[in-house]
Amino acid sequence: MEKIILASNSPRRREILGKFIEFEVKTHEINEIKDEEYPPQITVMGLAYEKGISVAEENIDSIVISSDTIVEYDGKLLGKPKDRDEAKDMIKSLSGKTHNVYTAYAIFKISENIKYVDYEKSEVKFYEFSNVDIEKYLDTNEYADKAGAYGIQGYGALLVEKINGDYFNIMGLPIAKLSRDLKRLFGISLW
Known part of the structure; x- marks a missing residue:
């Protein structure tokens, strides 16, 4: 079995991928600049690539997987809030x-000259909620370190009226699509 490295500090990504395959975690910090001049899919693919390329270059015989998530609403990119006020x-x-x-x-294997990037998009509709509801959600501190200031797998589930698309994409890793690419690129089955 080939060595797989997840270039992400996200506990959600580790949890999702960990249900299917063994891997190590190695990361490098990047400057997560979200430029609204580009379409959201271009921005998020660039960030995923940046998160993985330096790890891949240090581990050329390993398969390196990196990922990034952003929320887009009304042309604005919402990353991780810097504080409670921004989350609110x-x-x-x-x-x-x-x-x-x-x-x-992004999926890399430098020794085989593989550098592959793709993305998934899901739509999420929130219920309308009061300022009291928002404060109660913020009191959970779940918003910290989450794009768009919520986690659908936790208390954030109470905010969501409906979704259209991949649930795991909203959590931070579209595992079904990633699985197909690992099979196609390396013959690795997550079954």
């Missing part, structure tokens, strides 16, 4: 509205 603004702006979640992943 994000959640309030999404109340009663539909937004898009983009997760990109």
Whole structure:
């Protein structure tokens, strides 16, 4: 079995991928600049690539997987909030509205000159909620370190009216699509 490295600190990505395959975690910090000049899928694919390329270059015989998630609403890219106030603004702006979640992943194996990047998009519609509901959600501190200031797999599930697309994409790793690419590129089955 080939050595697989996940270039991500995300506990959600580790949890999702860990259900299917063994891997190591190695990361390098990057400057996560989200440029609204580019379409969201281009931005998120660039960030996923940046997160993985330096790890891949240090582990040329390993398969390296990296990923990034952003939320887009009304042309604005919502990354991880810097504090509670920014999280409140994000959640309030999404109340009663539909937004898009983009997760990109990059797959590398430098020794075989493989550098592959793709993404998935899901739509999420939030219920309308009061300021009291927003404060209760923020009191959970779940918003920290999450694109769009919520985690659908936790208390954030109470915000969601419906989704259109891949649930795991919203969590941070579109595992079904990634599985198909690992099979196609390396013959690796997650079954």
